[in-house]
Amino acid sequence: MRGAHPFKDHWALPGGFLKPNETIEECALREITEETNVTPVSLMPVGVFSEPERDPRGWVISNAYTSIISEESINQIGGNDASDARWFGIRFEKGDSGEAQLFLSNGEIQLRATLTEESTKFGKTSFRIKDSGTLAFDHAKIIATALTALRQEAGSFATIFDFLPEKFTLTALQKVQEAIMDISVLPANFRRKISEYVVETDEYTQGAGHRPAKLYRKKL
Amino acid sequence: MRGAHPFKDHWALPGGFLKPNETIEECALREITEETNVTPVSLMPVGVFSEPERDPRGWVISNAYTSIISEESINQIGGNDASDARWFGIRFEKGDSGEAQLFLSNGEIQLRATLTEESTKFGKTSFRIKDSGTLAFDHAKIIATALTALRQEAGSFATIFDFLPEKFTLTALQKVQEAIMDISVLPANFRRKISEYVVETDEYTQGAGHRPAKLYRKKL
DNA sequence: CCTCTTATTATCTATGTGATATTATCATTT
DNA sequence: AAATGATAATATCACATAGATAATAAGAGG
Numbered sequence: 001m002r003g004a005h006p007f008k009d010h011w012a013l014p015g016g017f018l019k020p021n022e023t024i025e026e027c028a029l030r031e032i033t034e035e036t037n038v039t040p041v042s043l044m045p046v047g048v049f050s051e052p053e054r055d056p057r058g059w060v061i062s063n064a065y066t067s068i069i070s071e072e073s074i075n076q077i078g079g080n081d082a083s084d085a086r087w088f089g090i091r092f093e094k095g096d097s098g099e100a101q102l103f104l105s106n107g108e109i110q111l112r113a114t115l116t117e118e119s120t121k122f123g124k125t126s127f128r129i130k131d132s133g134t135l136a137f138d139h140a141k142i143i144a145t146a147l148t149a150l151r152q153e154a155g156s157f158a159t160i161f162d163f164l165p166e167k168f169t170l171t172a173l174q175k176v177q178e179a180i181m182d183i184s185v186l187p188a189n190f191r192r193k194i195s196e197y198v199v200e201t202d203e204y205t206q207g208a209g210h211r212p213a214k215l216y217r218k219k220l
Numbered sequence: 221m222r223g224a225h226p227f228k229d230h231w232a233l234p235g236g237f238l239k240p241n242e243t244i245e246e247c248a249l250r251e252i253t254e255e256t257n258v259t260p261v262s263l264m265p266v267g268v269f270s271e272p273e274r275d276p277r278g279w280v281i282s283n284a285y286t287s288i289i290s291e292e293s294i295n296q297i298g299g300n301d302a303s304d305a306r307w308f309g310i311r312f313e314k315g316d317s318g319e320a321q322l323f324l325s326n327g328e329i330q331l332r333a334t335l336t337e338e339s340t341k342f343g344k345t346s347f348r349i350k351d352s353g354t355l356a357f358d359h360a361k362i363i364a365t366a367l368t369a370l371r372q373e374a375g376s377f378a379t380i381f382d383f384l385p386e387k388f389t390l391t392a393l394q395k396v397q398e399a400i401m402d403i404s405v406l407p408a409n410f411r412r413k414i415s416e417y418v419v420e421t422d423e424y425t426q427g428a429g430h431r432p433a434k435l436y437r438k439k440l
Numbered sequence: 441c442c443t444c445t446t447a448t449t450a451t452c453t454a455t456g457t458g459a460t461a462t463t464a465t466c467a468t469t470t
Numbered sequence: 471a472a473a474t475g476a477t478a479a480t481a482t483c484a485c486a487t488a489g490a491t492a493a494t495a496a497g498a499g500g
Contacts (some may be wrong), residue, residue: 391447407446408449408450411449429444432444433446434448
């Protein structure tokens with residue numbers, strides 16, 4: 001939630017300005033840590049937003065990133081000076097006639113934005129904001145673009161590993177894909193297809209009240 | 221070929237600085253047109269290069285794009301004030317131990333660079349330059365990254381259309397994929413798989429000394 | 441009308457995928 | 471110590487998709 005103009009009392013994505021001697025990705029990682037108290041395993045680039053009029057204060061070029069984090073780290077949020085950060089559930093409905101609705105919600109807050117689908121190039125769909133509600137700047141557009149890109153990416157087995165730590169169970173990997181793509185797959189088939197991308201370690205999970213799961217590593 | 225320091229007499233990718241009131245993609249399209257006399261159908265984003273020390277004159281952040289252009293437009297190059305631009309054939313060999321060799325060549329000039337593969341995240345491989353030869357700045361790294369990303373993307377049928385005009389023959393589409401991925405596929409199988417992504421028009425190619433080919437359009 | 445060339449379709453076979461059933465291994469309960 | 475419940479992991483069937491080869495179609499040019 002922004003405390004100052006422009007877009008006072010509007011919700012905004014975490015972010016900030018580049019400091020000397022850091023790369024853009026380092027900056028994004030620093031900002032997300034400062035503002036949410038969560039440090040993701042890795043960041044996936046979404047795109048550059050450079051329309052001159054996107055910030056009324058002046059010309060600001062934003063590079064957007066997304067990430068998947070573990071369920072546990074969700075609760076870390078707001079632990080530090082990140083008290084003003086919130087998690088939102090996300091629903092994105094692409095209707096007919098190229099119009100799309102973005103809904104963000106949690107226990108207290110409901111946000112809504114309307115966008116139109118502009119074009120799809122190289123797997124990335126771009127949107128134009130029709131009504132951004134109480135979302136600051138063009139952040140509704142960034143969220144829609146990021147979500148679309150994320151689902152696109154996760155369709156390929158080659159990328160879902162990057163959302164998990166080095167060693168993982170195949171079930172965890174499957175859940176990452178299911179969560180992102182909003183699908184459910186049969187474990188037997190998932191394992192068969194994923195097997196060429198992973199190598200097994202000799203470690204197992206422990207003490208879970210059921211058969212322990214072997215830990216795997218990304219191949220290569 | 222650069223005429224001024226830094227990297228005088230080194231070869232560099234076409235590029236330039238953002239002007240007021242243009243987006244980064246518009247800038248890239250303007251620069252490529254100015255410097256090569258070729259205007260691509262569309263640009264595919266490769267990534268951001270923001271290491272503080274990549275330009276000795278100061279901190280410069282570059283956004284890289286690639287494109288595929290038609291064979292005819294190759295000959296337009298240098299027609300205008302783009303006299304210092306050249307086409308290069310590209311060969312990229314990933315050896316063992318994560319070391320990769322980049323070769324650029326045309327009739328007169330041979331360029332070579334050595335890189336090490338650093339990591340692969342979200343389908344994009346990042347490289348570190350060991351020896352950039354007579355390539356300016358970190359452009360060897362950008363080329364290697366772009367080529368890797370391009371091949372990654374072209375593996376999906378969903379994206380290869382963006383390299384062609386609105387109406388195209390299936391053979392042309394096939395050649396795009398073959399060129400990028402450096403593979404050859406059987407026409408019968410390619411047609412079967414691509415069919416769900418295209419719709420046929422009622423137009424045909426003409427006067428080619430053989431059966432005319434139906435023109436297709438990207439579906440949706 | 442024959443030939444050359446590329447476009448397009450048909451079909452055989454091998455390989456991969458979705459679905460279901462079965463077995464394995466732990467912690468906990470009885 | 472045996473039964474139970476939970477998740478992990480494997481086996482296998484029917485079916486769909488992909489690779490390969492062959493056949494057919496439709497132009498231009500001699």
